[in-house]
Amino acid sequence: MKRYEALAADVAASIQSGTLKPGDKLPSVRQASSSRHVSPATVFQAYYLLEAKGLIRAKARSGYYVAQGVKTLPPEPETASRPDGEARPVEVSELVLGILESAMSRDVVPLGSAFPSPLLFPFARLGRATAVAAAKLDPWMTVEDLAPGSPALRQQIALRYLVDGAQVAPDHIVVTNGAMEALNLCLSAVCKPGDTVLVEAPCFYACLQALERLGLHAVEVATDPREGIDLDALETAITRHEPKACWVMTNFQNPLGCSMGAEKKKALVELVTRHRVPLIEDDVYGELYYGHRRPVPTKSFDTEGWVMHCSSFSKTLAPGYRVGWTSPGRFLREVTYQKLTTSLSTSIPAQLGLARYLERGSHERHFRELRLALAKNRDLYTEAIRQYFPGDTRVSRPAGGYFLWVELPRKVDALLLHRMAMTENMSIAPGPMFSASRDFTRCVRINHGHPLTTRVESALGKLGKLARKLAR
Amino acid sequence: MKRYEALAADVAASIQSGTLKPGDKLPSVRQASSSRHVSPATVFQAYYLLEAKGLIRAKARSGYYVAQGVKTLPPEPETASRPDGEARPVEVSELVLGILESAMSRDVVPLGSAFPSPLLFPFARLGRATAVAAAKLDPWMTVEDLAPGSPALRQQIALRYLVDGAQVAPDHIVVTNGAMEALNLCLSAVCKPGDTVLVEAPCFYACLQALERLGLHAVEVATDPREGIDLDALETAITRHEPKACWVMTNFQNPLGCSMGAEKKKALVELVTRHRVPLIEDDVYGELYYGHRRPVPTKSFDTEGWVMHCSSFSKTLAPGYRVGWTSPGRFLREVTYQKLTTSLSTSIPAQLGLARYLERGSHERHFRELRLALAKNRDLYTEAIRQYFPGDTRVSRPAGGYFLWVELPRKVDALLLHRMAMTENMSIAPGPMFSASRDFTRCVRINHGHPLTTRVESALGKLGKLARKLAR
Numbered sequence: 001m002k003r004y005e006a007l008a009a010d011v012a013a014s015i016q017s018g019t020l021k022p023g024d025k026l027p028s029v030r031q032a033s034s035s036r037h038v039s040p041a042t043v044f045q046a047y048y049l050l051e052a053k054g055l056i057r058a059k060a061r062s063g064y065y066v067a068q069g070v071k072t073l074p075p076e077p078e079t080a081s082r083p084d085g086e087a088r089p090v091e092v093s094e095l096v097l098g099i100l101e102s103a104m105s106r107d108v109v110p111l112g113s114a115f116p117s118p119l120l121f122p123f124a125r126l127g128r129a130t131a132v133a134a135a136k137l138d139p140w141m142t143v144e145d146l147a148p149g150s151p152a153l154r155q156q157i158a159l160r161y162l163v164d165g166a167q168v169a170p171d172h173i174v175v176t177n178g179a180m181e182a183l184n185l186c187l188s189a190v191c192k193p194g195d196t197v198l199v200e201a202p203c204f205y206a207c208l209q210a211l212e213r214l215g216l217h218a219v220e221v222a223t224d225p226r227e228g229i230d231l232d233a234l235e236t237a238i239t240r241h242e243p244k245a246c247w248v249m250t251n252f253q254n255p256l257g258c259s260m261g262a263e264k265k266k267a268l269v270e271l272v273t274r275h276r277v278p279l280i281e282d283d284v285y286g287e288l289y290y291g292h293r294r295p296v297p298t299k300s301f302d303t304e305g306w307v308m309h310c311s312s313f314s315k316t317l318a319p320g321y322r323v324g325w326t327s328p329g330r331f332l333r334e335v336t337y338q339k340l341t342t343s344l345s346t347s348i349p350a351q352l353g354l355a356r357y358l359e360r361g362s363h364e365r366h367f368r369e370l371r372l373a374l375a376k377n378r379d380l381y382t383e384a385i386r387q388y389f390p391g392d393t394r395v396s397r398p399a400g401g402y403f404l405w406v407e408l409p410r411k412v413d414a415l416l417l418h419r420m421a422m423t424e425n426m427s428i429a430p431g432p433m434f435s436a437s438r439d440f441t442r443c444v445r446i447n448h449g450h451p452l453t454t455r456v457e458s459a460l461g462k463l464g465k466l467a468r469k470l471a472r
Numbered sequence: 473m474k475r476y477e478a479l480a481a482d483v484a485a486s487i488q489s490g491t492l493k494p495g496d497k498l499p500s501v502r503q504a505s506s507s508r509h510v511s512p513a514t515v516f517q518a519y520y521l522l523e524a525k526g527l528i529r530a531k532a533r534s535g536y537y538v539a540q541g542v543k544t545l546p547p548e549p550e551t552a553s554r555p556d557g558e559a560r561p562v563e564v565s566e567l568v569l570g571i572l573e574s575a576m577s578r579d580v581v582p583l584g585s586a587f588p589s590p591l592l593f594p595f596a597r598l599g600r601a602t603a604v605a606a607a608k609l610d611p612w613m614t615v616e617d618l619a620p621g622s623p624a625l626r627q628q629i630a631l632r633y634l635v636d637g638a639q640v641a642p643d644h645i646v647v648t649n650g651a652m653e654a655l656n657l658c659l660s661a662v663c664k665p666g667d668t669v670l671v672e673a674p675c676f677y678a679c680l681q682a683l684e685r686l687g688l689h690a691v692e693v694a695t696d697p698r699e700g701i702d703l704d705a706l707e708t709a710i711t712r713h714e715p716k717a718c719w720v721m722t723n724f725q726n727p728l729g730c731s732m733g734a735e736k737k738k739a740l741v742e743l744v745t746r747h748r749v750p751l752i753e754d755d756v757y758g759e760l761y762y763g764h765r766r767p768v769p770t771k772s773f774d775t776e777g778w779v780m781h782c783s784s785f786s787k788t789l790a791p792g793y794r795v796g797w798t799s800p801g802r803f804l805r806e807v808t809y810q811k812l813t814t815s816l817s818t819s820i821p822a823q824l825g826l827a828r829y830l831e832r833g834s835h836e837r838h839f840r841e842l843r844l845a846l847a848k849n850r851d852l853y854t855e856a857i858r859q860y861f862p863g864d865t866r867v868s869r870p871a872g873g874y875f876l877w878v879e880l881p882r883k884v885d886a887l888l889l890h891r892m893a894m895t896e897n898m899s900i901a902p903g904p905m906f907s908a909s910r911d912f913t914r915c916v917r918i919n920h921g922h923p924l925t926t927r928v929e930s931a932l933g934k935l936g937k938l939a940r941k942l943a944r
Contacts, residue, residue: 142792320614
């Protein structure tokens with residue numbers, strides 16, 4: 001990014017966040033040049049760019065002003081969660097299942113869905129790769145490539161790790177039936193029923209479901225909606241509860257959308273290594289960044305093998321193929337055994353199809369297109385929410401993934417909003433789904449992985465109306 | 473089968489089991505005609521047939537005699553197991569994993585393998601069906617057909633149930649990652665850690681691994697090597713331990729090879745229904761019968777929904793595709809939830825490929841060829857064991873599947889035999905793998921799912937020599 005572009009981006013951010021309001025005067029070219037240590041020509045270039053975008057207007061002999069009618073972005077959620085820090089058994093299954101079941105029909109506008117639009121994925125190309133791979137399948141693979149998975153696919157996954165800055169050898173990877181199985185296997189490998197696991201507040205409901213299913217206790221740890229889990233609170237909880245694992249979503253966290261900075265990730269790895277607590281890293285969205293680079297996984301800082309990194313192709317490339325993986329560090333043997341006794345192996349035609357597709361290299365182009373589509377949707381959905389929802393609604397501004405975390409006015413009950421929305425054939429994911437203590441009662445997660453069609457926009461309009469009613 | 477064929481088969485069985493020995497005189501035509509209530513012509517036809525097969529010889533003016541040099545079959549194991557009936561936590565993982573790992577290389581003769589030769593399966597045709605299905609995949613399936621599985625495949629599975637005499641609607645079926653996941657989901661659906669499950673003695677080691685993984689206790693129930701689990705002992709154990717499930721392999725039990733008769737299956741279902749104990753029926757080998765009809769699953773007698781029937785295509789049609797299923801009766805909702813939270817869905821291209829293959833109907837021919845190959849192998853392997861193993865070795869005579877259960881002389885330690893065999897690059901499955909109490913110390917399971925090549929025959933020869941050494 002050039003200097004004038006950086007300056008323009010900063011000013012645009014101030015305008016969109018409402019720091020600079022319509023009619024406000026911008027710093028003069030001389031002021032800006034001096035405070036930013038750039039030449040006046042650079043400031044002129046930046047202001048021309050902003051003018052071209054319609055964000056500011058020049059008034060003759062007076063200077064630059066924020067244009068009237070410029071749309072500001074809604075504010076982001078700012079308050080970090082403050083869970084009570086107690087260990088508790090998890091009981092979310094009925095709540096979560098009820099909500100998921102209600103939202104499964106194609107007739108329901110999928111604002112509460114966990115999946116992006118399936119039309120964003122290259123099924124035709126994947127199908128051709130799978131066809132070739134299935135036809136060439138060596139029968140002996142079905143005996144020899146069981147638990148850890150196809151060597152060809154593990155090779156491709158290892159290459160992706162390399163691109164992302166982590167050194168993971170193919171034989172330190174276990175291919176799984178999606179990330180969900182990977183995460184379950186990791187939990188089973190290091191925990192016994194009755195053990196305690198630290199989780200973010202809020203966290204992905206499937207994490208809570210897994211804890212419940214395995215008879216584990218959850219301790220929710222304070223989490224900032226923009227910075228992620230609080231490392232001090234995490235250390236306190238580790239000392240107090242001696243957990244058998246921490247489960248953290250480091251990139252584009254579900255539901256908050258936040259990512260940790262690289263330094264914080266490094267500190268997190270050092271922390272769990274010092275305390276010898278396995279860190280289960282759920283990194284299924286890392287590939288869906290809108291910026292210039294994929295945010296690194298904590299795995300790239302893991303020298304001692306305490307990080308159990310889990311990811312999948314389900315959200316980025318091949319939904320329904322159900323191919324994920326884990327690189328479980330020092331727990332490789334335990335996880336392999338869990339895989340062997342849980343499902344023996346992942347479907348071999350699906351693994352080989354993906355391996356062949358990745359070998360051909362056309363996934364990079366698909367990833368770029370997918371990221372662009374999701375980034376565009378984020379802006380469109382955010383604008384629709386700003387327009388239709390109650391005035392003091394806060395909306396997260398994620399730099400990747402396809403979820404917005406929406407904090408509604410205090411009076412709004414998200415579970416009630418969900419029930420009301422369902423009567424109008426719209427789903428949402430209410431906040432209490434993401435919490436062992438049923439917190440986040442006024443928050444909802446909105447999926448922006450589907451194009452903003454008139455049907456979706458009208459649904460957001462109706463949803464906003466319901467929220468306004470409840471906010472009164 | 474015609475009358476003379478039935479008579480000939482009976483006589484042949486008496487000869488092969490050693491009841492009639494070489495040189496023994498057969499009943500005269502008049503005697504046989506009168507005792508079997510058939511015409512003398514029928515007896516003549518039967519005797520001609522036996523003579524043509526070289527099993528008997530006519531002596532002029534004297535009658536028919538068992539031919540010299542006729543090969544007799546080794547005797548079958550006869551003694552039912554007598555486990556102590558105590559509930560105990562299961563600890564088999566290290567033993568089983570060690571044995572499985574040692575046997576994974578293609579250099580090892582796979583007498584201990586759990587899989588038949590992968591060359592027996594129609595991978596080319598399956599690959600073509602998968603290619604077509606993957607190319608046609610409707611993206612929305614990847615969202616809508618999650619937990620319970622592809623409607624097209626469930627339809628095909630429901631049709632197979634109908635053929636097998638059970639009424640199971642497609643929406644009472646959950647598609648899984650192989651039978652192993654099905655069995656695990658069923659266990660998780662009805663048991664909590666610390667609960668007790670009744671199992672056969674011996675039983676398939678994956679059952680013991682699943683119990684161990686889930687923190688369940690096993691009670692082993694007396695089992696007859698030809699008739700299967702003892703229903704009286706089962707009822708006693710149910711009353712004493714109040715188990716949360718019984719896990720039974722009703723057809724071609726692994727490792728014994730035995731199947732229950734239909735009447736006994738009916739009684740078993742009545743028993744578990746009376747006591748309201750879920751019956752997890754592992755029926756992965758039922759399709760591999762050598763006779764005229766598939767033995768029915770207990771599911772066909774299940775009017776109250778207490779049978780959780782589990783099976784898969786992995787042993788019969790599509791190894792490595794990892795597609796199995798369960799029809800869990802009254803526990804459908806619990807199992808569906810387990811599937812949703814464990815692995816979400818089974819690979820969709822694999823499901824669609826199988827559905828398409830089955831729709832085309834060419835599987836019946838494949839099944840016939842597979843059964844013929846396995847039946848032939850059973851005879852060849854049995855004969856090789858008779859020839860090479862110690863004289864008082866007993867060998868099961870399964871009517872389906874691909875396992876022989878071999879009971880060696882008392883002095884033989886199967887675990888030691890396994891270790892000795894491994895030094896000569898042959899695997900076996902020693903008896904203690906199949907027992908929570910590490911019983912069956914002188915038994916081994918031999919896989920006859922691979923053609924009896926010279927390499928395999930030579931391995932059986934070496935194995936027999938080792939067994940003779942240990943038996944001394």
